[in-house]
Each structure stands twice: as C-alpha cells, then as structure tokens.
Ligand SMILES: Nc1nc2c(ncn2[C@@H]2O[C@H](COP(=O)(O)OP(=O)(O)O)[C@@H](O)[C@H]2O)c(=O)[nH]1
C-alpha cells in the first residue's frame with residue numbers, strides 16, 4: 001500500500017445520482033471533519049470551538065462558493081477508529097439533486113479533499129484493519145445480491161463466517177509448521193516434536209476441508225449468478241413456450257415451424273428466494289440446415305455447462321423422435337455433476353375432461369415412454385428416482401408449479417445446511433485449490449519420509465494461499481484487481 005495515499009482526505013457520492021429523496025456524500029481521511037466543517041459554515045464545532053464528538057448528527061445550512069444558499073443538510077460525524085474506513089469521516093445527507101451533489105463535491109475539493117477512486121473507502125477499511133479482504137469483497141456482493149440466498153451468503157461472508165473458518169485452518173497449520181521448524185534447530189540431535197502420524201491426519205483433514213470449500217464454488221456461483229438451467233429437447237417440443245410460461249412474458253418466439261429458435265436465449269428467474277438462469281436452446285433434429293446445425297452445437301455446449309438439464313418431450317410425437325432427441329441429450333449429460341429432469345409436455349392433448357385428473361390414455365402413454373427412455377439411460381440411473389419426471393403443459397401452464405417446486409428443492413439440496421459456507425468468489429476457489437495441492441504434496445512428502453525442511457516448505461505454501469483469501473498476504477496487484485470492480489463511493 002502506498003502510504004502517502006492514506007494521508008489524503010477523499011470524497012465521493014455514496015448514492016446513485018438522480019434517484020431517491022436524498023443523496024449521501026462521503027468524506028474520509030485525517031482532515032475530513034475540518035474540511036466538512038469549512039464547507040458547512042463551522043457547524044461541526046461546538047460552542048467551545050471544539051469539533052463535535054463522534055457519532056453525532058448536525059444540521060447545517062450550506063452555501064455555494066459565491067455565498068448563495070445551496071441546501072439544508074444533515075452531517076453525520078464519525079471519529080477514528082469508529083467509522084467504516086477506520087478514519088475520521090463525515091457523511092453529508094443532502095437533497096438528491098445531481099446539481100447539489102456536484103456543488104458539494106466542488107466545495108469539498110476546493111477545501112482540500114480529492115475525489116475517491118473506485119472502492120477506495122472499502123480499501124481503506126481493509127488497510128486499517130476494519131475488515132479482511134474476503135469481507136471487503138463481500139461488500140460488493142451484499143449490494144449486488146438480488147435474492148434471499150445470495151444475500152444470505154454475502155451477509156455471512158461480511159460478518160466474517162468464512163474468514164473465521166479459514167483462520168482456524170491457517171492457525172492449525174501454523175502450529176504444526178512451527179513445531180517442525182523447531183526440530184530443524186535441533187537437527188544435530190535428531191528429535192521429533194511433531195508426531196508424524198498426527199501430522200498426516202491433520203494435513204489430510206485440512207486438505208479435504210479446503211477441497212470441499214473449493215468445490216462449493218459451483219453451488220456458490222449458482223446462488224450468486226443463477227443456477228444454469230438449460231431447456232433442451234427436439235424441435236417443437238415446446239421449449240420456448242415453457243420459457244415464456246415460466247417468465248410470465250413472451251420472451252422467446254413460439255412457432256409451429258420446426259427450428260425457430262436457432263440461438264440461445266438466457267433469462268433469470270427468482271423461484272422461492274433462489275435465482276435460476278434459464279437457457280432456451282435450438283431444438284435437436286437430424287435434418288437441420290447449416291445455421292441450425294451451429295445452433296445445435298451451441299445447445300450441446302450449453303448442456304455441458306449447465307447444472308440442471310430440462311429435457312422437454314412432446315409426448316404426442318412418435319416414439320422414434322422422442323428416443324432420438326433423448327439419446328442425444330443423455331450423451332451430453334454428466335450424471336455425477338448435473339441433474340437431468342424429464343418434462344412430459346403437451347399433456348393437455350390427453351386431458352381427461354374432468355378437472356385436474358390424468359386420463360388413462362395419458363397414463364398409458366407416459367408408461368410406454370418411460371420404458372423406452374429408461375433403456376437409453378446409463379446403468380444405475382433410474383427414471384423417476386434419479387431423473388424426476390414432470391407431466392406438464394407449457395401452453396396451458398399446467399404442471400409448471402410442480403416444476404418450480406422440484407427446481408427449488410434441487411437447489412436447496414445443493415446448498416445444503418443453511419449455515420454452511422459456500423465459496424462464491426473465483427479468487428477464493430483458486431486459492432483453496434492451491435492450498436489443497438500444497439497439502440497433497442505435504443502428505444506425500446510425509447509418507448515418503450522427505451526431510452523436514454522440504455515438508456515444512458509445502459505447509460508454508462498452504463498457509464500462504466489461505467492468507468491470500470483474507471488478505472494477510474496481499475500484493476498491490478491483488479488489491480487493485482479486487483477493488484477495481486467496485487464503484488466510486490463504495
Ligand atoms: N397442445 C400444446 N401445444 C404446445 C404446448 N407447448 C408448446 N406447444 C405448441 O408447440 C409448438 C412449438 O412450440 P415452441 O415453444 O416454439 O417449441 P420449441 O421449438 O421447442 O421452442 C407451438 O405451436 C406451441 O404452441 C403444450 O403444452 N400443449
């Protein structure tokens with residue numbers, strides 16, 4: 001950290017210009033209170049001439065540089081270290097006119113502040129030890145969280161749940177390596193302070209933990225950016241109709257003509273407080289033209305990167321056509337990492353007439369389709385048990401509530417225990433993977449009876465990677481990368 005930068009007093013609007021009733025302008029740094037006092041006509045001083053105590057709100061009538069009335073404001077004063085940044089800070093709440101905010105910024109700069117860089121307030125909070133790097137990163141996530149699940153994860157990270165888990169792992173490794181390095185001081189005497197069996201057990205436990213956390217990134221990322229859910233099937237199965245019905249709007253073109261959707265369409269939808277990213281794809285068929293073939297290739301790519309694969313079947317179409325598209329889908333699904341669901345669409349064509357019930361004709365047809373499709377699944381994967389089956393009518397919005405329920409249940413099972421930590425940041429996942437790899441080498445070194453100094457180097461490396469996440473180890477480059485994604489004023 002360039003030290004001189006912390007001596008500056010910085011200012012920036014903390015709210016978006018032009019929306020809402022009030023705007024907040026933030027000021028932080030050693031001269032923050034003095035500068036604000038100057039701009040607010042001396043209102044931040046008490047009758048004795050001393051600056052008001054921290055956590056005080058003062059009313060002020062502010063004037064512009066020509067002395068004309070500018071606005072009536074409230075100024076909240078915070079004294080170091082009891083502020084967001086850990087420095088003296090002032091937050092001026094003015095009326096939400098972009099003109100007023102601009103005038104205030106000009107006055108503050110004229111009085112000695114400078115405009116803040118993106119994320120500079122949060123960066124100062126990190127540098128001043130108010131939060132670690134993982135917590136600082138969660139501030140951006142908290143602001144961006146658009147649903148209950150992503151808010152919960154960001155909140156846990158901001159409150160330090162993730163950090164304390166990492167700190168525990170790091171402390172245990174530190175204790176270990178200290179004991180081992182002590183042995184090096186007594187190398188003449190060939191002593192062992194650290195019991196090698198206990199050492200291996202600890203390294204295995206922490207490695208497994210690091211790996212589990214790294215693997216949770218798939219679920220964590222799904223919570224943050226929406227669970228990728230691909231809608232696939234033969235042409236005309238009703239994929240675009242299903243997307244529109246789920247979204248409650250005409251997003252994709254629906255047509256009787258085969259091969260209408262040639263490119264993919266993505267839309268996010270909140271179900272039960274969790275975010276899903278639905279991807280409508282080009283339908284699968286053999287007789288496709290060139291452009292359509294490209295679309296079908298993209299469909300297979302999208303299946304590969306999805307978490308949930310919705311196979312839409314038009315149950316009124318010939319068995320041969322159903323089998324053909326299902327076979328193509330199954331060939332691209334990784335049943336260990338992905339969830340396949342079978343949607344038996346156009347069930348309305350077999351309606352029984354009496355309300356709600358399935359006709360015997362429908363039941364009969366479904367049973368025959370199950371048998372054929374079951375034969376196309378890999379060994380050990382069972383229809384209904386492993387591959388949920390939902391009869392529905394995308395057109396008549398029937399069965400779609402059940403689909404929403406099945407999707408929400410699946411996401412919930414993926415997230416596990418509501419208090420469990422999920423990694424939502426690719427930087428953290430990378431560091432955890434590197435930690436696990438260093439511990440793999442540690443474990444191997446221990447079992448091969450490698451010299452203590454070599455083994456302890458690998459442990460040091462694991463400690464280093466854990467420290468990267470919380471910022472005990474940080475470089476200008478990493479900090480720049482983290483904070484450049486922030487807006488000015490955060
Ligand atoms: N009867 C019936 N027709 C449907 C249903 N879903 C879609 N369709 C019709 O099937 C045709 C193809 O639909 P579309 O959504 O474009 O299929 P896609 O090619 O899979 O995207 C259209 O004429 C739809 O109106 C359904 O649930 N029942």
Ligand SMILES: [Mg+2]
Nearest residue numbers: 239240260261
């Ligand atoms: Mg379509």
